[in-house]
Structures are given as structure tokens and as C-alpha cells.
Amino acid sequence: MDAGHExxxxxxxxxxxxxxxxxxxxxxLYDTGRxxxxxxxxxxxxxxxxxxxxxxxxxSVFTNVSVISNQATPFHQDPHSQSDWYGMLVMxxxxxxxxxxxxxxxLQFLYNPGTVxxxxxxxxxxxxxxxxxxxxxxxxxxxxxxxxxxxxxxxDWMRVQNVQTGLMPAGPVGHSI
Numbered sequence: 001m002d003a004g005h006e007x008x009x010x011x012x013x014x015x016x017x018x019x020x021x022x023x024x025x026x027x028x029l030y031d032t033g034r035x036x037x038x039x040x041x042x043x044x045x046x047x048x049x050x051x052x053x054x055x056x057x058x059x060s061v062f063t064n065v066s067v068i069s070n071q072a073t074p075f076h077q078d079p080h081s082q083s084d085w086y087g088m089l090v091m092x093x094x095x096x097x098x099x100x101x102x103x104x105x106x107l108q109f110l111y112n113p114g115t116v117x118x119x120x121x122x123x124x125x126x127x128x129x130x131x132x133x134x135x136x137x138x139x140x141x142x143x144x145x146x147x148x149x150x151x152x153x154x155x156d157w158m159r160v161q162n163v164q165t166g167l168m169p170a171g172p173v174g175h176s177i
Contacts, residue, residue, distance in 0.1 A: 095133030
């Protein structure tokens, strides 16, 4: 097994957890990502065996993962997604006192190992402080150009009503009076 397949197999549980979290936070985006991965699987089965093989070990609804290691990141926005799409930033390593700064909202978060942040990195300007130690960020996201290429329509904005509908039981709950 080559290194890429080995890495995706070792990342399987994390990718599945992040996909499950996205299903709860933004069901429409989860569905869009799932459709995109299914379309890529169908296309690659006919046109690109290497991609087909890789997709067999890709449990995520996110089309992309960027690995950022031991780097401060200046304030920026990520233009290759959509404003209403969430990406997830996962921090691992051996360090402390790192800060994720989102000046658009006037917020700063302690960004220690084990932290996961979901946000629109297209919409929100953000940056990460420099720290000592070993730090790695896995940035999981969907690229708009991939969704456009395979013809998967954009999802819609997440709304409170979507969450309420998703959390409401299908039938009556409790005892009847």
C-alpha cells in the first residue's frame, strides 16, 4: 500500500467523525459532499483507476485536506470554497497557547491540540499565531471547482429551522394525556 492510501486508512476514524459532525451542523452540506464523492467515484470507475483506488479509502465528505505544519498563518480568507460552506480545522501536536483569531467576528480562540473548529473560511478572515513545539492543522474542506466540474449543485445556507427539523423526533414523544 502506498503512503497516500496508508495515510487515508489511518485517518479513517477522524474523517468519519468530522463527516458525522458536519451531518449534524449542516445536513445540506453533508448531503452535497456525499453526492460529490459518489459522483467522483462513478466518474473515476470509468476514467481514472488511481482515483478510484484512492476513493475506496476516503471516508470523508470533504473533497480536500490541507496539512499545515508548524506555521503561523497571516490573516486570510480561503477563496476556493463557498461562503455558506463549512470547513473544519483540526489541531494536533505538542504545543500550547496557540490562538486562532477571527477578526471579522472580533473573536479569539485558544487553539490547543484536540481543538476542532468549523467555520466558513471563505467568509471569515482568520489567522493563527506562532507557537513553539510541534503543531499540525488538518484543514478539511470542499472545493467549489470540483463540485462544479461534476455538476453537483451548491447547498444552501444553514438555518436554525434546519437544525430544529433535524433534531425533532418523527412522531409523538412521551405519554399521551
